[in-house]
Amino acid sequence: SPKTVVITGCSSGIGLALAVKLAKDQLKRFKVIATMRDLGKKKQLEDAARETLDNMLEIKELDVCSEDSICKCVNSIPGQKVDILVSNAGMGLIGPVECQSLDTMKMVFDTNFFGLTRLVKEILPDMKRRQKGHIVVMSSVMGIHGLLFNDVYAASKFAVEGFCESLAIQALKFNINISLIEPGPVITEFEAKLYEEAAKMDLSSTDEETAKMFRQLYLPYSKKVFHTLGQTAEDVAEHTVKVITAEKPPFRYQTNSLYTPLTTLKFADPTGNLHLDTYYKMIFQHDRIFNASLSLIKFLRGRSGNQPGRKHS
Template sequence: VTFASSVLPRSGTSGAMVKSKKKVVLITGCSSGIGLSLAVMLAKDEKKRYRVIATMRDLNRKDKLVEAAGDAYGKTLSLAVLDVCNDESVKQCVNDIKGRHVDILINNAGIGIVGPVESITIEEMQAVFETNVFGVIRMIKEVMPDMKKRRAGHIIVISSVLGVQSLSALVCLVFAGVGFHDVYAASKFAIEGFCESLAVQLMMFNIKLSLIEPGPVRTDFEIKMIQEVKERECPGADPETVHYFKNLYLPSAINIFLAVGQTPKEISKVSFQAVYFSASLFIYLFRNLTNSLYAPIVALKYADESGDLSVNFFYHMLFNLGRQESTFSLRPRVNLSEKLN
């Protein structure tokens, strides 16, 4: 599931010239979590190869970032206001950058939602897509024309393993970390589809596009979301679904994050490598799973083109585990062309 390609320097561009100039890195969603960790990691790069512009909707939430940045703040790291859901905010942020020059765009801002789909309003679903999909697209649309003119740039999207295999989430290990992520998974599938298509076009302009795909991440964002969900009444959902959600998923969710979740720093290291390999070694990976544990589970999706294998497997692992009457089997493969004939 990892696709790699080598991108060589354009003719007339020396390696020394590439290394001597700081790369301008624009990162969204830096008030906490992965965005904060990655902004600090790049700003504190020992070789000082990057000038980081860390953004957030509300600069009143800058204290954690400023403290973590230390001496890098004001030198290799600066702050800017940015709301990825607002066209004018996006345009103003990029316009404020000298020459609108962004070498590396890292789309990190995102929101999550979990629960029975019947109990999630359309407005709540739209809010998730507004940030996770259209927010990313706004940012890409704003920097892409300038990158095309320069025939250089790197766009990185912090996606999710749920954008590759919506049923994965390490269910083989924890049995309950899957399900009830329908809307969030849909938003990640949407942006991954967008990026897979766009990446091919951008190659003509020497612009790289990379996906970073974490699984559970131990952040305040994740834990807070799970805790808030406990207060939900799940209106519109049937009692059986609510039972599974309340008594199977929620009691296990926090333990899952603590047991197998990665830290923001671990995710940032993978993202940092994507930046470094592309800028310094001229090697770039399109898809970057942050944890090798996900690889077999993701591969399960592609082992059977009908989809039965993964859907049935995860259903039995989640809902039928331990039931004596449960047997795991696939429907016989049907050749539709033969049936039609």
């Protein structure tokens, strides 16, 4: 019988693309419970998955910031049986830390980190009883390394990674797998929301140099990175399906192979300086180095005819 998959944050982006892909699985291996905080936003998913509605796909309300909401959703599932949990809901935050309120920072952690812990607290005990299950978590390459002006977001994904890395050992004893999906940039509403917030951000509580660095250097750099190296939500969903269906699911899985050399720097030098120096040069001397690397990527891509992140397919 099909496996019950609960996915959070399905009103847009990767969650939506994954819900559609799993619900349309040719072999009908999945019964998808696509959840979202606000059911008023379900139309896009309904339109994309129409023929699977009430058959392989059900849409339910779930706010990862509310234990009650999670409990209500899980209790509505027959036998409260969840075979695969995909913790996908999340939010970004960019900009100088001195311009961000602690409330906003807490909201990022409440969504990205405590959202996952609330789901795990609700769903893991039953998986343990059944000695079966898979918890798939949408992390990021920023769960492995930090990035300029992404301080709090990266910290929230580091928290996610530390939590999962610790829990995965216990989970294995119960035959439960945990997998971290680590995309690089993905072109979704996530990116649009970030730029929208950045445009509104009051930069008066930082110095002029930092404000200039954020607006005139980081933002154009980030947009360039998204549009040159960015994957589509469908591409990331396709990689996630591979992780879900793998016989021995990997603990970590990067969806964009172009990022692997950068993430490897972190492990290659235990002092951390190699990683810092490389990113410093990439950002502050990016006109020379970044453009040179982009030309190289374009050249390599032209030769192989490959999309970024296709290495695993």
